[in-house]
Amino acid sequence: MKVSIGIDIGGTGTKFGIVNMEGKVLYQGSLPTQTEAIFEDFIGAVAKEIRKGLNADEHDLIGIGVGAPNANYHKGTIEHAPNLRWKGILPLANCLEDEFSVPVVVTNDANAAAVGEMIFGGAKDMKDFIVITLGTGLGAGVVSNGQIINGAHGFGGELGHTTVNYTNGRFCGCGKRGCLETYVSATGIKRTVYKLIADYTEPSELRSVSFDELSPEMITKYALKGDIIAKQAFEYTGRILGTKLADTVVHTDPEAIFIFGGLSQAGDLIFEPTKKHLEKHLMPIFKGKVRVISSQLQNQSAPIIGASSLIIDKLKKDKEDVLVDK
Amino acid sequence: MKVSIGIDIGGTGTKFGIVNMEGKVLYQGSLPTQTEAIFEDFIGAVAKEIRKGLNADEHDLIGIGVGAPNANYHKGTIEHAPNLRWKGILPLANCLEDEFSVPVVVTNDANAAAVGEMIFGGAKDMKDFIVITLGTGLGAGVVSNGQIINGAHGFGGELGHTTVNYTNGRFCGCGKRGCLETYVSATGIKRTVYKLIADYTEPSELRSVSFDELSPEMITKYALKGDIIAKQAFEYTGRILGTKLADTVVHTDPEAIFIFGGLSQAGDLIFEPTKKHLEKHLMPIFKGKVRVISSQLQNQSAPIIGASSLIIDKLKKDKEDVLVDK
Structure with a gap:
């Protein structure tokens, strides 16, 4: 065999x-x-x-x-x-x-996830799609014409380092400020919870949790229980992801964007704001044409x-x- | 033959x-x-x-x-x-x-320019590059793995409609606000001249020119003569182009970005600020690796x-x- x-x-x-x-x-x-x-x-x-x-x-x-x-x-x-x-x-x-x-x-690993999606997952019949992996950081595998974009230097698809905020964005491990992954990733949503707790006065069970203890699973659990800070953290994360993905769509015109990894397990909490803000910011010719879906290789x-x-x-x-x- | x-x-x-x-x-x-x-x-x-x-x-x-x-x-x-x-x-x-x-x-036409660059121009030995065409609007042909990215719906490389300013950007013919081509194109730099005249009090010969009469060639001519508004218009255009191209680079990791069309005839006036702001905003692993050059099919x-x-x-x-x- x-x-x-x-x-x-x-x-x-x-x-x-x-x-x-x-x-x-x-x-x-x-x-x-x-x-x-x-x-x-x-x-x-x-x-x-x-x-x-x-x-x-x-x-x-x-x-x-x-x-x-x-x-x-x-x-x-x-x-x-x-x-x-x-x-x-x-x-x-x-x-x-x-x-x-x-x-x-x-x-x-993000390119491996994208090829896995194409060979064994939800992208079997697709030639143009993107897989976003949400782990500690944000990785991406971009497939165009049925091929991974590795690029001239082998660093294609580094979408975690597109910029959300040039002037006073969050500091990123890469040395830049305002990178997408400082907002949209397991670490990013923890930073967002801390920002929201800093900015607002709403009560939240998350106020008793240290940054090191905090996890996406915990934020998901509290959001599902109605915690306003946890819910807003997902809304904030999805808004930034959806808005930036509208820029990504005009680059490679994907049929679908697959979301893979821990944060995507939060389901509608993350998918709803992502889809809403993607549609809102898409160039009109793309509206209603790009699916945002969960990876089919989630195990x-x-x-x-x-x-x-x-x-x-x-x-x-x-x-x-x-x-x-x- | x-x-x-x-x-x-x-x-x-x-x-x-x-x-x-x-x-x-x-x-x-x-x-x-x-x-x-x-x-x-x-x-x-x-x-x-x-x-x-x-x-x-x-x-x-x-x-x-x-x-x-x-x-x-x-x-x-x-x-x-x-x-x-x-x-x-x-x-x-x-x-x-x-x-x-x-x-x-x-x-x-932008994809045609990119394939032309690959077959007959400066990209003969390249598999990963981008051609930006600056005409009335901003078009782009993106080549990865030696192939044009047409995308799932045939609209790949619509980089003129990446977003510079989501909240109060310039209105675009596509229906969105803040699209790159509303800043970086023949029309975009005219809009910038008018914005600068509106914002500042510096004297400029361009104050006597109507919007319909104004052209990139005229802005180039006055910038070379030292007109501060004309010079600043190029600086502003190159800053926005270079800054946004840093996002484009992390998508497809090109070896070079070729600039084609009317505005690129302004030479250093547009290339210098574009290169400077691209380098400034590039993710560190790309710094010094991506050339911004004039198309070799300029006739x-x-x-x-x-x-x-x-x-x-x-x-x-x-x-x-x-x-x-x-």
């Missing part, structure tokens, strides 16, 4: 899985990302764990896809990732090719499935016939 | 030419766009004029490219163009295929060359061997 390997490297943990051509995870596991001092040893440890699930008689391995922070698609490297212990340029694809002797594709294994889909997509584009079981 | 036909349909005039595979215009002409009451008669008149330059013994016609307002690339039609006398959906590609029995590609025949390049690009992508002289 044809299988691919999907690996999702995060700042804390690394997940991996063996995935069949229908997107079913046959085997999966995880290990902490940063235990090894040497990057090559870390990849060796990941490979060892994966081999426990590979069966030479049963599995015909076509390749490996990896979602990783600061991934350079063109070079197959991780470059200067601030959240990893290994500094400089890490030869990720080369290391994995040495271990498994199959083709390897590397990209960031624990989504990052593995997304990563594994990278190599399937690449081999499809290369018109390799290795994808067909004979 | 292999040749293609390029046609540029404008609200007032239509230009056409016979172009060889090196982008040299062998024959060209023009006629008024709106003399015929029936669209098919207009295409018949254009075809008749083109045939005067075609020589069956000498020319091997590979196809036709057309730049037209409100062009739908996917359908080969012009749809509801406000500046044309023929209403509804016009079967442009079909009409030309009937006349010449060769493949026809239709798109808007009278550029729209014809751009249009003709559309069919060459399409046949190349389709891997047709009709492009090679045998």
